[in-house]
Amino acid sequence: MIKIFSTDKVRELDKYTIQNEPISSIDLVERAATVFTSEFCRRYSKQTRIIVFAGQGNNGADALAIARMLTDAGYRVETYLFNPTMRLSEDCELNKQRLLHMEKIEFTEVVNDFVPPELEERDVVIDGLFGSGLNRPLTGGFAAMVRYINQSDATVVAIDIPSGLFGEDNRKNDPDSIIHADLTLTFGFPKLAFLLPENAEFIGEWKVLDILLHPEIIASTPTQFTLVTEEDIAAVFQPRNRFAHKGTFGHALLIAGSHGKMGAALLSAKACLRSGAGLLTVHIPGRGEQILQTAFPEAMVDLDQHQDHFSSVSGIKAYSSIAIGPGLGKHPDSAKALEQLLQVVEKPLVIDADALNLVAANKDLLKRIPPRSILTPHPKEFDRIAGESSNSYERLKKAQAFAIDHQVCVVLKGAYTAICTATGNVYFNNCGNPGMATAGSGDVLTGIILALLAQGLEPETASVAGVFLHGTAGDLAAVYRSEESMIASDITDMLGKAFKQIK
Ligand SMILES: NC(=O)C1=CN([C@@H]2O[C@H](COP(=O)(O)OP(=O)(O)OC[C@H]3O[C@@H](n4cnc5c(N)ncnc54)[C@H](O)[C@@H]3O)[C@@H](O)[C@H]2O)[C@@H](O)CC1
Numbered sequence: 001m002i003k004i005f006s007t008d009k010v011r012e013l014d015k016y017t018i019q020n021e022p023i024s025s026i027d028l029v030e031r032a033a034t035v036f037t038s039e040f041c042r043r044y045s046k047q048t049r050i051i052v053f054a055g056q057g058n059n060g061a062d063a064l065a066i067a068r069m070l071t072d073a074g075y076r077v078e079t080y081l082f083n084p085t086m087r088l089s090e091d092c093e094l095n096k097q098r099l100l101h102m103e104k105i106e107f108t109e110v111v112n113d114f115v116p117p118e119l120e121e122r123d124v125v126i127d128g129l130f131g132s133g134l135n136r137p138l139t140g141g142f143a144a145m146v147r148y149i150n151q152s153d154a155t156v157v158a159i160d161i162p163s164g165l166f167g168e169d170n171r172k173n174d175p176d177s178i179i180h181a182d183l184t185l186t187f188g189f190p191k192l193a194f195l196l197p198e199n200a201e202f203i204g205e206w207k208v209l210d211i212l213l214h215p216e217i218i219a220s221t222p223t224q225f226t227l228v229t230e231e232d233i234a235a236v237f238q239p240r241n242r243f244a245h246k247g248t249f250g251h252a253l254l255i256a257g258s259h260g261k262m263g264a265a266l267l268s269a270k271a272c273l274r275s276g277a278g279l280l281t282v283h284i285p286g287r288g289e290q291i292l293q294t295a296f297p298e299a300m301v302d303l304d305q306h307q308d309h310f311s312s313v314s315g316i317k318a319y320s321s322i323a324i325g326p327g328l329g330k331h332p333d334s335a336k337a338l339e340q341l342l343q344v345v346e347k348p349l350v351i352d353a354d355a356l357n358l359v360a361a362n363k364d365l366l367k368r369i370p371p372r373s374i375l376t377p378h379p380k381e382f383d384r385i386a387g388e389s390s391n392s393y394e395r396l397k398k399a400q401a402f403a404i405d406h407q408v409c410v411v412l413k414g415a416y417t418a419i420c421t422a423t424g425n426v427y428f429n430n431c432g433n434p435g436m437a438t439a440g441s442g443d444v445l446t447g448i449i450l451a452l453l454a455q456g457l458e459p460e461t462a463s464v465a466g467v468f469l470h471g472t473a474g475d476l477a478a479v480y481r482s483e484e485s486m487i488a489s490d491i492t493d494m495l496g497k498a499f500k501q502i503k
Protein backbone atom coordinates (compact mmCIF):
# COMPACT_ATOMS: atom_id res chain seq x y z
CA MET A 1 0.00 0.00 0.00
CA ILE A 2 1.17 3.51 -0.73
CA LYS A 3 0.02 5.88 1.96
CA ILE A 4 -1.61 9.14 0.95
CA PHE A 5 -1.04 11.77 3.60
CA SER A 6 -2.64 15.19 3.90
CA THR A 7 -0.32 18.13 3.30
CA ASP A 8 -0.43 18.90 7.04
CA LYS A 9 0.74 15.39 7.84
CA VAL A 10 3.52 15.60 5.24
CA ARG A 11 4.78 18.72 6.97
CA GLU A 12 4.99 16.73 10.23
CA LEU A 13 6.84 13.92 8.44
CA ASP A 14 9.31 16.46 7.00
CA LYS A 15 9.83 17.86 10.47
CA TYR A 16 10.32 14.46 12.07
CA THR A 17 12.81 13.49 9.37
CA ILE A 18 14.75 16.71 9.87
CA GLN A 19 14.96 16.08 13.63
CA ASN A 20 15.51 12.34 13.66
CA GLU A 21 17.46 11.36 10.56
CA PRO A 22 18.80 13.96 11.28
CA ILE A 23 19.11 16.19 8.24
CA SER A 24 18.97 19.96 8.00
CA SER A 25 15.99 21.51 6.26
CA ILE A 26 18.25 22.99 3.59
CA ASP A 27 19.70 19.55 2.87
CA LEU A 28 16.23 18.07 2.58
CA VAL A 29 15.43 20.77 0.02
CA GLU A 30 18.69 19.82 -1.74
CA ARG A 31 17.63 16.18 -1.75
CA ALA A 32 14.22 17.05 -3.20
CA ALA A 33 15.80 19.25 -5.86
CA THR A 34 18.29 16.51 -6.75
CA VAL A 35 15.63 13.86 -7.42
CA PHE A 36 13.52 16.38 -9.32
CA THR A 37 16.48 17.42 -11.47
CA SER A 38 17.47 13.88 -12.36
CA GLU A 39 13.89 13.03 -13.37
CA PHE A 40 13.72 16.28 -15.35
CA CYS A 41 17.00 15.57 -17.16
CA ARG A 42 15.71 12.16 -18.20
CA ARG A 43 12.75 13.81 -19.90
CA TYR A 44 13.98 17.07 -21.44
CA SER A 45 17.02 17.71 -23.57
CA LYS A 46 19.71 20.29 -22.88
CA GLN A 47 18.58 22.25 -25.92
CA THR A 48 15.35 23.14 -24.11
CA ARG A 49 14.98 26.72 -22.90
CA ILE A 50 13.92 26.53 -19.26
CA ILE A 51 12.12 29.24 -17.34
CA VAL A 52 11.91 28.76 -13.60
CA PHE A 53 9.32 30.64 -11.56
CA ALA A 54 10.07 30.56 -7.84
CA GLY A 55 7.96 31.76 -4.91
CA GLN A 56 8.94 32.92 -1.44
CA GLY A 57 8.58 29.67 0.50
CA ASN A 58 10.22 26.28 0.30
CA ASN A 59 8.57 25.43 -3.00
CA GLY A 60 10.53 28.43 -4.24
CA ALA A 61 13.61 27.10 -2.45
CA ASP A 62 13.24 23.87 -4.39
CA ALA A 63 12.84 25.84 -7.61
CA LEU A 64 16.02 27.88 -7.03
CA ALA A 65 17.99 24.75 -6.16
CA ILE A 66 16.69 23.07 -9.30
CA ALA A 67 17.65 26.13 -11.38
CA ARG A 68 21.19 25.84 -10.02
CA MET A 69 21.40 22.10 -10.65
CA LEU A 70 20.06 22.38 -14.18
CA THR A 71 22.52 25.19 -14.93
CA ASP A 72 25.28 22.95 -13.60
CA ALA A 73 24.06 20.18 -15.86
CA GLY A 74 24.39 22.44 -18.88
CA TYR A 75 20.82 23.66 -19.41
CA ARG A 76 20.00 27.25 -20.31
CA VAL A 77 17.89 28.47 -17.41
CA GLU A 78 16.14 31.79 -16.77
CA THR A 79 14.99 32.21 -13.21
CA TYR A 80 12.35 34.59 -11.84
CA LEU A 81 11.97 34.85 -8.08
CA PHE A 82 8.72 36.52 -7.00
CA ASN A 83 9.28 38.36 -3.75
CA PRO A 84 6.59 41.04 -3.46
CA THR A 85 6.66 41.17 0.34
CA MET A 86 10.47 41.08 0.47
CA ARG A 87 10.38 38.06 2.73
CA LEU A 88 11.85 34.71 1.80
CA SER A 89 11.87 31.50 3.82
CA GLU A 90 15.31 30.71 5.24
CA ASP A 91 15.87 27.91 2.73
CA CYS A 92 14.67 30.10 -0.12
CA GLU A 93 17.06 32.91 0.85
CA LEU A 94 19.96 30.48 1.11
CA ASN A 95 19.20 28.99 -2.27
CA LYS A 96 18.97 32.44 -3.77
CA GLN A 97 22.50 33.13 -2.48
CA ARG A 98 23.75 29.81 -3.82
CA LEU A 99 22.30 30.59 -7.23
CA LEU A 100 23.75 34.12 -7.25
CA HIS A 101 27.18 32.65 -6.60
CA MET A 102 27.09 30.83 -9.91
CA GLU A 103 28.59 32.17 -13.08
CA LYS A 104 26.46 32.80 -16.14
CA ILE A 105 23.01 32.78 -14.62
CA GLU A 106 19.97 34.69 -15.78
CA PHE A 107 18.21 35.71 -12.57
CA THR A 108 15.49 38.29 -11.92
CA GLU A 109 14.01 39.05 -8.52
CA VAL A 110 10.54 40.51 -8.97
CA VAL A 111 9.41 42.87 -6.25
CA ASN A 112 7.08 45.29 -8.02
CA ASP A 113 6.42 45.62 -11.71
CA PHE A 114 7.24 42.77 -13.93
CA VAL A 115 7.47 42.26 -17.65
CA PRO A 116 7.00 38.55 -18.14
CA PRO A 117 9.25 36.67 -20.56
CA GLU A 118 7.85 35.50 -23.88
CA LEU A 119 6.95 31.83 -23.56
CA GLU A 120 6.97 29.60 -26.60
CA GLU A 121 5.70 26.16 -27.32
CA ARG A 122 9.13 24.54 -27.18
CA ASP A 123 9.98 26.11 -23.79
CA VAL A 124 9.61 24.35 -20.47
CA VAL A 125 8.36 26.28 -17.46
CA ILE A 126 9.21 24.96 -14.00
CA ASP A 127 6.50 25.99 -11.57
CA GLY A 128 7.85 26.56 -8.08
CA LEU A 129 5.62 29.43 -6.99
CA PHE A 130 3.65 27.63 -4.28
CA GLY A 131 3.62 24.09 -2.95
CA SER A 132 1.97 22.49 0.03
CA GLY A 133 2.18 25.71 2.03
CA LEU A 134 -0.68 27.30 0.09
CA ASN A 135 -3.26 28.52 2.59
CA ARG A 136 -5.68 30.50 0.43
CA PRO A 137 -6.54 30.72 -3.27
CA LEU A 138 -4.09 32.79 -5.31
CA THR A 139 -5.05 36.40 -6.06
CA GLY A 140 -3.44 39.55 -7.48
CA GLY A 141 -0.04 39.31 -9.10
CA PHE A 142 0.36 35.60 -8.41
CA ALA A 143 -3.01 34.80 -10.01
CA ALA A 144 -2.06 36.98 -12.98
CA MET A 145 1.24 35.13 -13.33
CA VAL A 146 -0.57 31.78 -13.24
CA ARG A 147 -2.94 32.94 -15.96
CA TYR A 148 -0.02 34.15 -18.05
CA ILE A 149 1.69 30.76 -17.81
CA ASN A 150 -1.56 28.93 -18.52
CA GLN A 151 -2.22 31.01 -21.63
CA SER A 152 1.18 30.17 -23.07
CA ASP A 153 1.88 27.09 -25.16
CA ALA A 154 4.95 26.18 -23.11
CA THR A 155 5.20 22.82 -21.34
CA VAL A 156 4.75 23.25 -17.59
CA VAL A 157 6.38 21.00 -14.99
CA ALA A 158 5.14 21.59 -11.44
CA ILE A 159 7.31 21.08 -8.39
CA ASP A 160 5.42 19.02 -5.80
CA ILE A 161 1.95 20.33 -6.74
CA PRO A 162 0.69 22.80 -9.34
CA SER A 163 0.77 26.27 -7.77
CA GLY A 164 -2.63 27.34 -6.52
CA LEU A 165 -3.95 23.81 -6.01
CA PHE A 166 -4.66 22.53 -2.50
CA GLY A 167 -3.63 18.97 -1.70
CA GLU A 168 -7.10 17.93 -0.63
CA ASP A 169 -10.15 20.16 -0.70
CA ASN A 170 -10.47 22.54 -3.66
CA ARG A 171 -14.18 23.25 -3.36
CA LYS A 172 -13.61 26.92 -2.55
CA ASN A 173 -10.68 27.36 -4.93
CA ASP A 174 -10.61 29.55 -8.04
CA PRO A 175 -9.87 27.27 -11.02
CA ASP A 176 -8.57 30.23 -13.05
CA SER A 177 -5.78 30.78 -10.53
CA ILE A 178 -4.29 27.30 -10.60
CA ILE A 179 -1.37 26.25 -12.79
CA HIS A 180 -2.20 23.80 -15.56
CA ALA A 181 0.82 21.51 -15.46
CA ASP A 182 1.69 18.92 -18.08
CA LEU A 183 3.70 17.03 -15.51
CA THR A 184 3.71 17.15 -11.71
CA LEU A 185 6.72 15.70 -9.91
CA THR A 186 5.67 15.34 -6.32
CA PHE A 187 7.73 14.52 -3.24
CA GLY A 188 7.20 11.51 -0.99
CA PHE A 189 3.56 10.60 -1.53
CA PRO A 190 0.75 11.17 -3.99
CA LYS A 191 -1.65 13.87 -2.86
CA LEU A 192 -5.33 13.12 -2.56
CA ALA A 193 -6.14 15.89 -5.07
CA PHE A 194 -4.23 13.98 -7.77
CA LEU A 195 -6.82 11.21 -7.71
CA LEU A 196 -9.87 13.40 -8.24
CA PRO A 197 -11.12 13.89 -11.81
CA GLU A 198 -11.75 17.64 -11.57
CA ASN A 199 -8.05 18.20 -10.90
CA ALA A 200 -6.73 16.26 -13.88
CA GLU A 201 -6.46 19.43 -15.98
CA PHE A 202 -4.16 21.00 -13.37
CA ILE A 203 -1.94 18.03 -12.60
CA GLY A 204 -1.33 16.42 -15.98
CA GLU A 205 0.83 13.33 -15.66
CA TRP A 206 2.13 12.83 -12.14
CA LYS A 207 4.95 10.94 -10.57
CA VAL A 208 6.06 10.50 -6.97
CA LEU A 209 9.75 11.07 -6.25
CA ASP A 210 11.18 9.52 -3.11
CA ILE A 211 12.93 11.97 -0.81
CA LEU A 212 13.64 9.31 1.82
CA LEU A 213 11.49 10.66 4.61
CA HIS A 214 11.99 8.75 7.87
CA PRO A 215 10.62 5.18 7.39
CA GLU A 216 9.60 4.82 11.03
CA ILE A 217 7.37 7.87 11.00
CA ILE A 218 5.88 6.85 7.65
CA ALA A 219 5.02 3.43 9.05
CA SER A 220 3.62 4.70 12.32
CA THR A 221 1.59 7.66 11.02
CA PRO A 222 -1.96 6.55 10.34
CA THR A 223 -3.91 7.63 7.29
CA GLN A 224 -7.31 6.66 5.97
CA PHE A 225 -6.24 6.95 2.36
CA THR A 226 -4.01 4.48 0.53
CA LEU A 227 -3.17 3.57 -3.03
CA VAL A 228 -3.29 -0.16 -3.76
CA THR A 229 -0.26 -1.82 -5.36
CA GLU A 230 0.14 -5.10 -7.24
CA GLU A 231 2.09 -6.60 -4.32
CA ASP A 232 -0.89 -6.03 -2.01
CA ILE A 233 -3.11 -7.97 -4.37
CA ALA A 234 -0.58 -10.72 -5.03
CA ALA A 235 -0.64 -11.46 -1.31
CA VAL A 236 -4.42 -11.99 -1.46
CA PHE A 237 -4.32 -14.89 -3.90
CA GLN A 238 -2.93 -18.05 -2.33
CA PRO A 239 -2.03 -21.12 -4.40
CA ARG A 240 -4.97 -23.49 -4.74
CA ASN A 241 -4.98 -26.67 -2.67
CA ARG A 242 -4.31 -29.76 -4.82
CA PHE A 243 -7.23 -31.57 -3.20
CA ALA A 244 -9.66 -28.72 -3.79
CA HIS A 245 -13.03 -29.44 -5.42
CA LYS A 246 -15.53 -27.05 -6.90
CA GLY A 247 -17.29 -26.74 -3.54
CA THR A 248 -14.08 -25.32 -2.08
CA PHE A 249 -14.48 -22.20 -4.17
CA GLY A 250 -18.05 -21.46 -3.27
CA HIS A 251 -21.38 -21.32 -4.99
CA ALA A 252 -22.27 -17.85 -6.23
CA LEU A 253 -25.74 -16.58 -7.04
CA LEU A 254 -26.15 -13.77 -9.54
CA ILE A 255 -29.56 -12.13 -9.77
CA ALA A 256 -29.52 -10.20 -13.02
CA GLY A 257 -31.09 -9.50 -16.39
CA SER A 258 -34.46 -8.34 -17.64
CA HIS A 259 -36.13 -8.07 -21.01
CA GLY A 260 -33.65 -6.31 -23.31
CA LYS A 261 -30.84 -6.44 -20.75
CA MET A 262 -29.91 -10.10 -20.65
CA GLY A 263 -26.47 -9.22 -21.91
CA ALA A 264 -25.62 -7.68 -18.55
CA ALA A 265 -26.41 -10.99 -16.85
CA LEU A 266 -24.20 -12.84 -19.32
CA LEU A 267 -21.27 -10.45 -18.95
CA SER A 268 -21.42 -10.58 -15.19
CA ALA A 269 -21.88 -14.36 -15.09
CA LYS A 270 -18.94 -15.04 -17.32
CA ALA A 271 -16.67 -12.72 -15.34
CA CYS A 272 -17.73 -14.53 -12.16
CA LEU A 273 -16.73 -17.99 -13.40
CA ARG A 274 -13.56 -16.58 -14.98
CA SER A 275 -12.64 -15.23 -11.53
CA GLY A 276 -12.62 -18.58 -9.85
CA ALA A 277 -16.06 -19.21 -8.36
CA GLY A 278 -16.59 -22.98 -7.99
CA LEU A 279 -20.24 -22.91 -9.03
CA LEU A 280 -22.47 -20.20 -10.36
CA THR A 281 -26.24 -20.03 -10.52
CA VAL A 282 -27.76 -17.17 -12.46
CA HIS A 283 -31.26 -16.16 -11.51
CA ILE A 284 -32.87 -14.68 -14.63
CA PRO A 285 -36.36 -14.00 -16.00
CA GLY A 286 -37.93 -16.96 -17.85
CA ARG A 287 -37.37 -15.59 -21.31
CA GLY A 288 -33.62 -15.50 -20.77
CA GLU A 289 -33.18 -19.24 -20.31
CA GLN A 290 -32.18 -20.15 -23.83
CA ILE A 291 -29.89 -17.19 -24.26
CA LEU A 292 -27.99 -17.97 -21.11
CA GLN A 293 -27.82 -21.75 -21.48
CA THR A 294 -26.67 -21.46 -25.06
CA ALA A 295 -24.16 -18.69 -24.62
CA PHE A 296 -22.78 -19.91 -21.35
CA PRO A 297 -23.19 -23.61 -20.54
CA GLU A 298 -20.90 -23.49 -17.49
CA ALA A 299 -23.49 -21.54 -15.48
CA MET A 300 -26.57 -23.05 -13.88
CA VAL A 301 -29.87 -21.27 -14.28
CA ASP A 302 -32.59 -20.52 -11.76
CA LEU A 303 -35.61 -19.15 -13.57
CA ASP A 304 -37.78 -16.39 -12.22
CA GLN A 305 -41.54 -16.92 -12.30
CA HIS A 306 -41.80 -13.88 -14.49
CA GLN A 307 -40.82 -13.97 -18.14
CA ASP A 308 -39.35 -10.46 -18.40
CA HIS A 309 -38.13 -9.27 -15.05
CA PHE A 310 -37.03 -10.21 -11.55
CA SER A 311 -40.02 -10.85 -9.29
CA SER A 312 -38.91 -13.27 -6.56
CA VAL A 313 -36.11 -15.55 -5.50
CA SER A 314 -35.95 -18.39 -2.99
CA GLY A 315 -33.49 -20.85 -1.55
CA ILE A 316 -30.82 -18.22 -1.06
CA LYS A 317 -29.32 -19.88 2.01
CA ALA A 318 -27.56 -22.41 -0.22
CA TYR A 319 -25.24 -19.81 -1.74
CA SER A 320 -21.89 -18.64 -0.49
CA SER A 321 -22.28 -15.21 -2.07
CA ILE A 322 -25.00 -13.23 -3.82
CA ALA A 323 -24.90 -10.29 -6.23
CA ILE A 324 -27.87 -8.42 -7.55
CA GLY A 325 -28.32 -5.71 -10.11
CA PRO A 326 -26.74 -6.04 -13.57
CA GLY A 327 -29.47 -5.43 -16.15
CA LEU A 328 -32.13 -5.99 -13.48
CA GLY A 329 -34.49 -3.22 -14.62
CA LYS A 330 -36.64 -1.15 -12.29
CA HIS A 331 -40.00 -2.86 -12.52
CA PRO A 332 -42.14 -2.39 -9.35
CA ASP A 333 -42.16 -6.21 -8.96
CA SER A 334 -38.38 -6.14 -8.88
CA ALA A 335 -38.46 -3.40 -6.25
CA LYS A 336 -40.70 -5.61 -4.08
CA ALA A 337 -38.57 -8.68 -4.70
CA LEU A 338 -35.44 -6.78 -3.71
CA GLU A 339 -37.17 -5.69 -0.51
CA GLN A 340 -38.09 -9.31 0.23
CA LEU A 341 -34.57 -10.47 -0.49
CA LEU A 342 -33.16 -7.88 1.92
CA GLN A 343 -35.53 -9.14 4.60
CA VAL A 344 -34.21 -12.68 4.51
CA VAL A 345 -30.60 -12.39 3.42
CA GLU A 346 -27.98 -12.52 6.14
CA LYS A 347 -24.71 -12.58 4.24
CA PRO A 348 -23.13 -9.49 2.69
CA LEU A 349 -24.54 -8.82 -0.79
CA VAL A 350 -23.02 -7.22 -3.86
CA ILE A 351 -25.47 -4.51 -4.93
CA ASP A 352 -24.99 -2.98 -8.36
CA ALA A 353 -26.62 -1.04 -11.18
CA ASP A 354 -30.45 -1.17 -11.16
CA ALA A 355 -30.48 -2.70 -7.68
CA LEU A 356 -28.75 0.51 -6.55
CA ASN A 357 -31.33 2.57 -8.41
CA LEU A 358 -34.11 0.65 -6.67
CA VAL A 359 -32.48 1.40 -3.33
CA ALA A 360 -32.20 5.07 -4.33
CA ALA A 361 -35.91 5.11 -5.09
CA ASN A 362 -36.76 3.63 -1.69
CA LYS A 363 -34.20 4.78 0.85
CA ASP A 364 -35.86 2.73 3.62
CA LEU A 365 -34.13 -0.23 2.03
CA LEU A 366 -30.78 1.18 3.11
CA LYS A 367 -31.44 0.12 6.68
CA ARG A 368 -32.05 -3.45 5.55
CA ILE A 369 -28.82 -3.92 3.64
CA PRO A 370 -26.79 -6.59 5.47
CA PRO A 371 -23.66 -5.26 7.16
CA ARG A 372 -20.48 -5.41 5.07
CA SER A 373 -22.42 -5.57 1.82
CA ILE A 374 -20.66 -4.13 -1.21
CA LEU A 375 -22.28 -1.32 -3.18
CA THR A 376 -20.70 -0.61 -6.55
CA PRO A 377 -22.06 2.73 -7.79
CA HIS A 378 -20.66 4.99 -10.46
CA PRO A 379 -20.83 8.65 -9.41
CA LYS A 380 -24.38 9.24 -10.74
CA GLU A 381 -25.73 6.14 -9.00
CA PHE A 382 -24.05 7.23 -5.78
CA ASP A 383 -25.57 10.71 -6.08
CA ARG A 384 -29.02 9.16 -6.47
CA ILE A 385 -28.53 7.34 -3.18
CA ALA A 386 -26.63 9.93 -1.16
CA GLY A 387 -27.57 13.24 -2.83
CA GLU A 388 -25.76 15.50 -5.28
CA SER A 389 -22.18 16.61 -4.64
CA SER A 390 -20.54 19.79 -5.90
CA ASN A 391 -17.37 17.95 -6.90
CA SER A 392 -15.69 14.59 -6.53
CA TYR A 393 -13.89 15.54 -3.30
CA GLU A 394 -17.26 16.15 -1.69
CA ARG A 395 -18.59 12.91 -3.18
CA LEU A 396 -15.62 10.99 -1.82
CA LYS A 397 -16.13 12.40 1.67
CA LYS A 398 -19.82 11.48 1.42
CA ALA A 399 -19.02 7.95 0.30
CA GLN A 400 -16.59 7.61 3.18
CA ALA A 401 -19.23 8.77 5.67
CA PHE A 402 -21.92 6.64 3.99
CA ALA A 403 -19.81 3.50 4.31
CA ILE A 404 -19.33 4.15 8.03
CA ASP A 405 -22.99 5.09 8.68
CA HIS A 406 -24.41 2.07 6.89
CA GLN A 407 -21.55 -0.31 7.73
CA VAL A 408 -21.07 -1.21 4.08
CA CYS A 409 -18.32 -1.10 1.52
CA VAL A 410 -18.80 1.53 -1.19
CA VAL A 411 -16.91 0.92 -4.42
CA LEU A 412 -17.13 4.38 -5.97
CA LYS A 413 -16.19 3.76 -9.59
CA GLY A 414 -14.02 6.14 -11.58
CA ALA A 415 -10.55 6.57 -13.04
CA TYR A 416 -9.20 5.95 -9.54
CA THR A 417 -11.96 3.78 -8.10
CA ALA A 418 -12.24 4.43 -4.36
CA ILE A 419 -13.17 1.53 -2.10
CA CYS A 420 -14.59 3.06 1.08
CA THR A 421 -14.90 0.62 3.98
CA ALA A 422 -17.12 0.57 7.05
CA THR A 423 -14.11 1.48 9.21
CA GLY A 424 -13.52 4.71 7.26
CA ASN A 425 -10.58 3.56 5.18
CA VAL A 426 -10.38 4.43 1.51
CA TYR A 427 -8.37 2.29 -0.92
CA PHE A 428 -7.70 3.86 -4.30
CA ASN A 429 -7.12 1.73 -7.35
CA ASN A 430 -4.45 2.89 -9.74
CA CYS A 431 -4.84 0.59 -12.74
CA GLY A 432 -7.33 0.50 -15.59
CA ASN A 433 -7.85 2.90 -18.49
CA PRO A 434 -10.48 5.02 -20.23
CA GLY A 435 -11.23 2.15 -22.62
CA MET A 436 -13.05 0.55 -19.69
CA ALA A 437 -15.67 3.29 -19.77
CA THR A 438 -17.78 1.05 -21.98
CA ALA A 439 -21.15 -0.68 -21.70
CA GLY A 440 -21.05 -3.70 -19.43
CA SER A 441 -17.71 -2.96 -17.79
CA GLY A 442 -19.45 -2.53 -14.42
CA ASP A 443 -21.30 -5.83 -14.87
CA VAL A 444 -17.95 -7.53 -15.30
CA LEU A 445 -16.68 -5.97 -12.08
CA THR A 446 -19.73 -7.20 -10.18
CA GLY A 447 -19.12 -10.73 -11.45
CA ILE A 448 -15.48 -10.60 -10.35
CA ILE A 449 -16.29 -9.37 -6.84
CA LEU A 450 -19.08 -11.96 -6.52
CA ALA A 451 -16.60 -14.71 -7.37
CA LEU A 452 -14.01 -13.51 -4.87
CA LEU A 453 -16.64 -13.36 -2.14
CA ALA A 454 -17.75 -16.90 -3.02
CA GLN A 455 -14.15 -18.04 -2.55
CA GLY A 456 -14.19 -16.76 0.99
CA LEU A 457 -12.44 -13.40 0.74
CA GLU A 458 -13.63 -10.79 3.21
CA PRO A 459 -15.91 -8.22 1.52
CA GLU A 460 -13.35 -5.42 1.78
CA THR A 461 -10.58 -7.59 0.35
CA ALA A 462 -12.88 -8.93 -2.37
CA SER A 463 -13.71 -5.35 -3.36
CA VAL A 464 -10.13 -4.10 -3.42
CA ALA A 465 -8.80 -7.18 -5.19
CA GLY A 466 -11.77 -7.31 -7.57
CA VAL A 467 -11.29 -3.73 -8.68
CA PHE A 468 -7.58 -4.35 -9.17
CA LEU A 469 -8.16 -7.51 -11.23
CA HIS A 470 -10.75 -5.68 -13.33
CA GLY A 471 -8.33 -2.80 -13.95
CA THR A 472 -5.42 -5.10 -14.75
CA ALA A 473 -7.52 -7.14 -17.18
CA GLY A 474 -8.74 -3.87 -18.72
CA ASP A 475 -5.17 -2.71 -19.23
CA LEU A 476 -4.28 -6.00 -20.90
CA ALA A 477 -7.38 -5.74 -23.10
CA ALA A 478 -6.37 -2.21 -24.13
CA VAL A 479 -2.94 -3.44 -25.23
CA TYR A 480 -4.55 -6.12 -27.35
CA ARG A 481 -7.59 -4.24 -28.63
CA SER A 482 -6.86 -0.51 -28.06
CA GLU A 483 -8.80 1.66 -25.63
CA GLU A 484 -11.18 2.69 -28.39
CA SER A 485 -12.08 -0.75 -29.61
CA MET A 486 -12.18 -2.81 -26.42
CA ILE A 487 -15.55 -3.95 -25.10
CA ALA A 488 -16.56 -5.36 -21.73
CA SER A 489 -16.19 -9.01 -22.71
CA ASP A 490 -12.56 -8.29 -23.71
CA ILE A 491 -11.94 -7.47 -20.04
CA THR A 492 -13.30 -10.88 -19.03
CA ASP A 493 -11.21 -12.54 -21.75
CA MET A 494 -8.09 -11.06 -20.16
CA LEU A 495 -8.89 -12.14 -16.59
CA GLY A 496 -6.74 -15.24 -16.95
CA LYS A 497 -3.72 -13.19 -17.95
CA ALA A 498 -4.47 -10.69 -15.20
CA PHE A 499 -4.42 -13.46 -12.55
CA LYS A 500 -1.13 -14.74 -13.95
CA GLN A 501 0.41 -11.29 -13.99
CA ILE A 502 -0.61 -10.52 -10.42
CA LYS A 503 0.41 -13.88 -8.95
N1 LIG B 1 11.94 20.83 4.49
C1 LIG B 1 10.76 20.86 3.96
O1 LIG B 1 9.80 21.27 4.61
C2 LIG B 1 10.60 20.46 2.55
C3 LIG B 1 9.75 21.18 1.73
N2 LIG B 1 9.68 20.94 0.44
C4 LIG B 1 9.01 21.90 -0.44
O2 LIG B 1 8.42 22.93 0.30
C5 LIG B 1 7.08 23.14 -0.09
C6 LIG B 1 6.31 23.71 1.03
O3 LIG B 1 6.97 24.89 1.41
P1 LIG B 1 6.33 26.00 2.33
O4 LIG B 1 5.68 25.35 3.46
O5 LIG B 1 7.41 26.98 2.58
O6 LIG B 1 5.19 26.64 1.48
P2 LIG B 1 5.06 27.19 -0.01
O7 LIG B 1 6.35 27.33 -0.65
O8 LIG B 1 4.03 26.37 -0.66
O9 LIG B 1 4.39 28.61 0.27
C7 LIG B 1 5.12 29.64 0.84
C8 LIG B 1 4.33 30.58 1.68
O10 LIG B 1 3.40 31.30 0.89
C9 LIG B 1 2.42 31.88 1.72
N3 LIG B 1 1.11 31.74 1.05
C10 LIG B 1 0.27 30.70 1.11
N4 LIG B 1 -0.79 30.92 0.32
C11 LIG B 1 -0.60 32.12 -0.28
C12 LIG B 1 -1.35 32.88 -1.21
N5 LIG B 1 -2.53 32.45 -1.70
N6 LIG B 1 -0.87 34.06 -1.63
C13 LIG B 1 0.32 34.51 -1.17
N7 LIG B 1 1.07 33.84 -0.27
C14 LIG B 1 0.62 32.66 0.18
C15 LIG B 1 2.46 31.13 3.02
O11 LIG B 1 2.88 31.98 4.02
C16 LIG B 1 3.45 29.98 2.74
O12 LIG B 1 4.17 29.63 3.85
C17 LIG B 1 6.64 21.81 -0.59
O13 LIG B 1 5.57 21.90 -1.48
C18 LIG B 1 7.90 21.30 -1.26
O14 LIG B 1 8.00 21.81 -2.56
C19 LIG B 1 10.58 19.99 -0.18
O15 LIG B 1 11.75 20.67 -0.48
C20 LIG B 1 10.89 18.85 0.74
C21 LIG B 1 11.38 19.31 2.05
Ligand SMILES: [K+]
Nearest residue numbers: 127130161163
Ligand atom coordinates in the same frame (compact mmCIF):
# COMPACT_ATOMS: atom_id res chain seq x y z
K1 LIG C 1 4.44 24.32 -7.46
